[in-house]
Amino acid sequence: MALFVLRRLGAMVLTIILASLLVFVALQALPGDVATQVLGRDATPDAVQALRDQLDLDQPAWRRYAEWVGGAIQGDFGTSLASGENVGSTLGLHLRNTLLIAVIAIVGGLVLSLVLGVVAGLYRDRWPDHLISGASLVGMSVPEFVVATLLVLLFSVTIPVFPAVVLDDADATIGQLLPGIWLPALALSIALAAYVVRMMRTSVIDVMASEYVQTARLRGLGTGRVVLRHALPNAVLPTLNVIALNIAWLVGGVVVVETVFNYPGIGTLMIDAVYDRDLPVLQAIAVLSAVVYALCNLAADLAAIALNPRLRRGVAR
Amino acid sequence: MDGDVVRDSDVVRDSNDGRHSAVRDVWTAVRASRAATVGLALVALHVLVALVAPLLTGYSPTANDPQQALAGMGWDHIAGTDQYGRDVLTRVLHGGRFALVVCALSTVAAVGLGTLVGCVAALRGGWVDNLVMRLVDSVLAVPAILALLVVVTALGTGTWVVVAAITVVYVPGVVRVVRAAAQNIVPLEYVTAARARGERRWSILRREVLPNIADVVAVELAMRASWAALLVSSLSFLGFGANPPTPDWGLMVAENRTALTVVPMATLAPIIALATFVVGLNLAADGLSKAWGIDRFRRSDR
Numbered sequence: 001m002a003l004f005v006l007r008r009l010g011a012m013v014l015t016i017i018l019a020s021l022l023v024f025v026a027l028q029a030l031p032g033d034v035a036t037q038v039l040g041r042d043a044t045p046d047a048v049q050a051l052r053d054q055l056d057l058d059q060p061a062w063r064r065y066a067e068w069v070g071g072a073i074q075g076d077f078g079t080s081l082a083s084g085e086n087v088g089s090t091l092g093l094h095l096r097n098t099l100l101i102a103v104i105a106i107v108g109g110l111v112l113s114l115v116l117g118v119v120a121g122l123y124r125d126r127w128p129d130h131l132i133s134g135a136s137l138v139g140m141s142v143p144e145f146v147v148a149t150l151l152v153l154l155f156s157v158t159i160p161v162f163p164a165v166v167l168d169d170a171d172a173t174i175g176q177l178l179p180g181i182w183l184p185a186l187a188l189s190i191a192l193a194a195y196v197v198r199m200m201r202t203s204v205i206d207v208m209a210s211e212y213v214q215t216a217r218l219r220g221l222g223t224g225r226v227v228l229r230h231a232l233p234n235a236v237l238p239t240l241n242v243i244a245l246n247i248a249w250l251v252g253g254v255v256v257v258e259t260v261f262n263y264p265g266i267g268t269l270m271i272d273a274v275y276d277r278d279l280p281v282l283q284a285i286a287v288l289s290a291v292v293y294a295l296c297n298l299a300a301d302l303a304a305i306a307l308n309p310r311l312r313r314g315v316a317r
Numbered sequence: 318m319d320g321d322v323v324r325d326s327d328v329v330r331d332s333n334d335g336r337h338s339a340v341r342d343v344w345t346a347v348r349a350s351r352a353a354t355v356g357l358a359l360v361a362l363h364v365l366v367a368l369v370a371p372l373l374t375g376y377s378p379t380a381n382d383p384q385q386a387l388a389g390m391g392w393d394h395i396a397g398t399d400q401y402g403r404d405v406l407t408r409v410l411h412g413g414r415f416a417l418v419v420c421a422l423s424t425v426a427a428v429g430l431g432t433l434v435g436c437v438a439a440l441r442g443g444w445v446d447n448l449v450m451r452l453v454d455s456v457l458a459v460p461a462i463l464a465l466l467v468v469v470t471a472l473g474t475g476t477w478v479v480v481a482a483i484t485v486v487y488v489p490g491v492v493r494v495v496r497a498a499a500q501n502i503v504p505l506e507y508v509t510a511a512r513a514r515g516e517r518r519w520s521i522l523r524r525e526v527l528p529n530i531a532d533v534v535a536v537e538l539a540m541r542a543s544w545a546a547l548l549v550s551s552l553s554f555l556g557f558g559a560n561p562p563t564p565d566w567g568l569m570v571a572e573n574r575t576a577l578t579v580v581p582m583a584t585l586a587p588i589i590a591l592a593t594f595v596v597g598l599n600l601a602a603d604g605l606s607k608a609w610g611i612d613r614f615r616r617s618d619r
């Protein structure tokens with residue numbers, strides 16, 4: 001068990017290092033001069049040389065990567081080319097704001113998909129199932145910006161309860177951001193639930209047909225007890241992995257949803273970084289999301305072990 | 318949606334023991350599933366509309382007409398006009414062209430390349446397999462949209478860059494799925510027999526492995542196409558895909574969103590078009606995977 005966790009941790013670190021290397025190569029080691037690319041063709045030679053000095057472009061690429069990794073390990077991600085501020089502190093501020101909506105979105109999305117998935121599974125092939133499955137099909141067939149736009153139409157235009165755009169800067173207090181977080185969070189939870197509902201449904205159907213659930217029923221236990229105590233834990237187990245991956249994938253959804261609402265989180269920071277060709281910021285965000293992905297995977301593995309005693313002896317894998 | 322579970326799915330799957338036409342298999346599965354039929358019909362309709370769009374309307378999709386700006390729905394402009402006075406319906410009819418082309422090219426390229434690499438990894442095994450899977454894991458660790466934005470930052474926008482970027486982003490996922498499917502085939506007797514006969518690896522791949530994973534690849538195509546459509550429209554929405562004044566669904570939503578209160582149809586029409594296209598692809602993927610007994614959702618990639 002300890003060995004298994006150690007091996008997963010090792011693989012995780014390797015994945016993060018490789019991902020950071022890939023992004024570094026894509027951004028900095030492609031043919032052509034990075035400084036000219038960043039500044040555009042009509043930049044003055046002085047400006048280009050200044051940027052070359054700032055990015056240490058006279059050093060070979062592997063050396064720059066090594067130095068960047070050295071700094072990153074100590075929490076120093078360099079200076080933003082656009083704002084001249086420390087990348088680490090800017091990132092921290094935006095990360096706080098993104099976590100604010102991400103946590104609500106994940107909790108909301110999971111509750112939503114758990115409830116809807118169980119209902120659809122229990123009412124298999126009857127109208128509640130058709131309704132829920134149909135809604136989830138539509139949900140996974142529209143991009144996040146459509147969900148967000150429709151929510152604006154509904155809750156900002158038709159019934160004006162929530163703001164359609166957030167006007168605060170990244171350093172606003174949580175209290176100031178509070179009215180603006182609900183619509184982005186709702187958009188993300190809908191996008192998340194659309195996928196997870198269908199898995200939950202299949203899972204519930206499988207488990208309800210299993211022998212131990214039949215036995216529990218034959219013992220005369222009530223439906224509520226059978227579903228909650230016997231069926232649910234085993235129905236959740238096989239979906240954990242996909243839930244974790246969907247959470248990791250939320251990083252992508254965050255970019256789009258935050259742009260729609262102009263919410264000052266990681267997503268808008270990233271879009272700005274792309275417009276400004278702000279390489280240090282982009283690199284830091286890429287590594288951050290690789291870390292999130294790896295942690296989600298690890299969490300899924302650990303949760304699977306916690307829920308399934310057979311995995312604890314380390315026989316699996 | 319679930320009324321059409323194919324009961325005789327085993328019949329389709331049994332054809333694994335002989336050489337057979339993959340195309341005929343797909344066709345049988347499509348006809349056996351109402352979801353797949355409806356889905357592919359929706360997709361075909363969108364392709365047809367995109368092809369003949371100029372014949373369907375008298376307006377130009379890009380010409381401005383300030384006098385007609387922000388008109389509501391009416392006889393002259395069925396779905397109204399946008400802020401530049403361009404006919405919304407005309408732009409919606411043309412709006413699938415960029416997305417459809419990018420979606421088709423990148424999906425075919427990604428699934429083709431991923432199938433090849435996945436099969437080779439499964440056939441070779443050993444260090445080749447290990448190396449490929451490590452690389453796959455690392456690319457998957459970067460979210461698709463971020464990877465796309467990184468590529469766009471490095472190479473600029475443009476149809477070919479977007480196609481190449483989506484291909485690169487989707488190849489690892491395909492490799493993982495195809496490799497898993499091929500690993501079930503490689504230990505079977507007929508592959509061992511082919512190896513014992515001294516057949517070349519390429520010929521084993523083409524004649525023994527590929528025909529037997531055709532179902533997985535077909536589902537992968539439909540599914541990747543639906544994700545690619547979402548991805549490319551998101552990219553256009555963010556301003557890194559189709560360039561104005563190109564009519565494109567994602568770009569139209571971005572342009573007309575600010576006038577949501579004045580002309581809601583200018584935003585809703587492209588949304589409906591995009592949604593029906595992707596619903597079609599999803600229904601096709603659903604129908605095919607159900608007919609072949611492939612679990613579409615409990616997979617570990619996206």
